[in-house]
Amino acid sequence: MKIVADENMPLVREFFSAWGEVVPVAGREITADQVADADLLLVRSITRVDKALLGQSAVRFVGSATIGTDHVDRQWLQQQGIGFSAAPGCNAAAVVQYVLSVLATLCDWRQCTLASLSVGIVGAGNVGGRLYRQLSALGVECRINDPFLEDPNLPLCSLDEVLERSDVVSLHTPLTRSGPFPTWHLIGESQLERLSTGALLINSGRGAVVEQAALLKVLNRRPDLRVALDVWETEPDVDLTLLERVDLATPHIAGYSLEGRLRGTEMVYQAACAFFDRPQSCTLQQLMPRPLLQALQLSCDTSPPESDDALGRRLGRLLYDVREDDLRMRQQLGASDQVALTFDRLRKNYPMRRENSSLSLSGAGSALSAGLQALGFTINPDKEESL
Numbered sequence: 520m521k522i523v524a525d526e527n528m529p530l531v532r533e534f535f536s537a538w539g540e541v542v543p544v545a546g547r548e549i550t551a552d553q554v555a556d557a558d559l560l561l562v563r564s565i566t567r568v569d570k571a572l573l574g575q576s577a578v579r580f581v582g583s584a585t586i587g588t589d590h591v592d593r594q595w596l597q598q599q600g601i602g603f604s605a606a607p608g609c610n611a612a613a614v615v616q617y618v619l620s621v622l623a624t625l626c627d628w629r630q631c632t633l634a635s636l637s638v639g640i641v642g643a644g645n646v647g648g649r650l651y652r653q654l655s656a657l658g659v660e661c662r663i664n665d666p667f668l669e670d671p672n673l674p675l676c677s678l679d680e681v682l683e684r685s686d687v688v689s690l691h692t693p694l695t696r697s698g699p700f701p702t703w704h705l706i707g708e709s710q711l712e713r714l715s716t717g718a719l720l721i722n723s724g725r726g727a728v729v730e731q732a733a734l735l736k737v738l739n740r741r742p743d744l745r746v747a748l749d750v751w752e753t754e755p756d757v758d759l760t761l762l763e764r765v766d767l768a769t770p771h772i773a774g775y776s777l778e779g780r781l782r783g784t785e786m787v788y789q790a791a792c793a794f795f796d797r798p799q800s801c802t803l804q805q806l807m808p809r810p811l812l813q814a815l816q817l818s819c820d821t822s823p824p825e826s827d828d829a830l831g832r833r834l835g836r837l838l839y840d841v842r843e844d845d846l847r848m849r850q851q852l853g854a855s856d857q858v859a860l861t862f863d864r865l866r867k868n869y870p871m872r873r874e875n876s877s878l879s880l881s882g883a884g885s886a887l888s889a890g891l892q893a894l895g896f897t898i899n900p901d902k903e904e905s906l
């Protein structure tokens with residue numbers, strides 16, 4: 520088999536080399552010629568997969584090690600009988616870690632607690648649903664807008680209500696251009712104007728869910744609004760005027776945890792095994808050097824006792840602090856005359872980041888409560904009572 524794979528897919532050789540030749544390529548530069556005689560194509564979000572790329576190729580299966588699928592013409596693949604799988608949920612924990620770090624930063628700016636904020640979540644699937652569960656466990660008031668959901672146990676409401684009544688609005692929809700509730704430019708000028716005074720808008724879904732020109736226009740009129748953008752309508756090009764105006768800027772790395780990226784590769788491998796009817800002879804556990812995936816041990820002495828809110832924020836920052844990514848992006852894009860290349864380089868050379876589950880906690884019993892478990896930290900029950 521010939522397997523053409525995005526060069527930024529960790530462990531792709533380890534998973535697939537027993538199947539044939541693995542040819543790594545830069546995701547933005549994959550050509551129809553390169554895939555003409557390939558059997559398998561493995562991509563990330565930056566490769567457009569459609570008739571133009573695969574019309575003349577032998578590819579039988581496409582795997583995308585991503586949650587989002589807006590870069591793939593799934594209908595065309597289906598019509599051609601080409602198999603496809605993305606990696607649903609693979610990096611959801613990392614995106615929630617990013618959002619919680621943004622919220623922790625907002626709490627510092629406002630000198631408030633997390634529980635004092637009301638958070639509106641637009642799109643409550645793998646990412647938004649997980650965010651809702653974690654925030655609820657910490658006592659944060661949430662509202663959800665998701666027209667595809669009908670669940671009496673969720674605080675579902677209209678988009679307008681989410682916009683008007685939340686201190687923070689966090690976007691977690693896919694990018695869609697058709698269907699009953701398309702999300703392309705879902706947040707335009709009139710929606711931005713509905714945001715409450717001093718609100719924070721977070722976009723870590725897809726850039727074009729927010730209309731960039733409208734955002735710039737409204738921000739000029741409303742200096743009270745705060746914005747955190749991980750995704751950009753024109754990426755890898757970033758409008759430097761917008762970059763200067765937003766409060767937290769990151770280069771589409773919300774989902775870039777070590778675990779999330781490895782899970783993405785493993786999930787497309789598993790889907791390809793099912794498609795080609797081959798045994799799953801590799802697992803992540805076998806392939807990873809043990810110490811790298813092992814949990815980091817931490818015992819927390821919390822006397823005087825800290826609230827879950829404060830302790831969660833402190834522990835969360837041991838693993839991830841969005842302000843570091845923001846600083847790196849501003850420094851490197853500001854000093855560059857090649858914005859798109861620098862944006863991609865920031866992503867390619869992203870430092871290793873671990874998910875909350877990698878931190879195994881032992882410490883004072885009451886502090887290691889349900890709230891910290893809900894945040895995804897691993898609680899070590901054996902030692903819980905001993906410290």
Ligand SMILES: NC(=O)c1ccc[n+]([C@@H]2O[C@H](COP(=O)([O-])OP(=O)(O)OC[C@H]3O[C@@H](n4cnc5c(N)ncnc54)[C@H](O)[C@@H]3O)[C@@H](O)[C@H]2O)c1
Nearest residue numbers: 586587642643644645646665667692693700723724773774
């Ligand atoms: N920034 C990053 O690094 C990063 C990482 C992972 C995912 N993402 C993006 O986040 C998106 C969401 O991820 P997910 O795993 O939660 O996907 P998901 O498919 O599990 O959930 C998406 C949810 O959005 C809802 N939705 C669809 N249209 C809507 C609309 N018009 N209004 C409100 N809700 C709507 C759906 O009903 C669904 O519940 C992905 O499609 C991807 O584009 C970004």
Ligand SMILES: O=C(O)[C@H](O)[C@H](O)COP(=O)(O)O
Nearest residue numbers: 563564565584585586587774
């Ligand atoms: O949809 C996703 O999973 C993420 O947005 C995606 O993984 C971002 O990273 P990329 O695939 O562009 O490397």
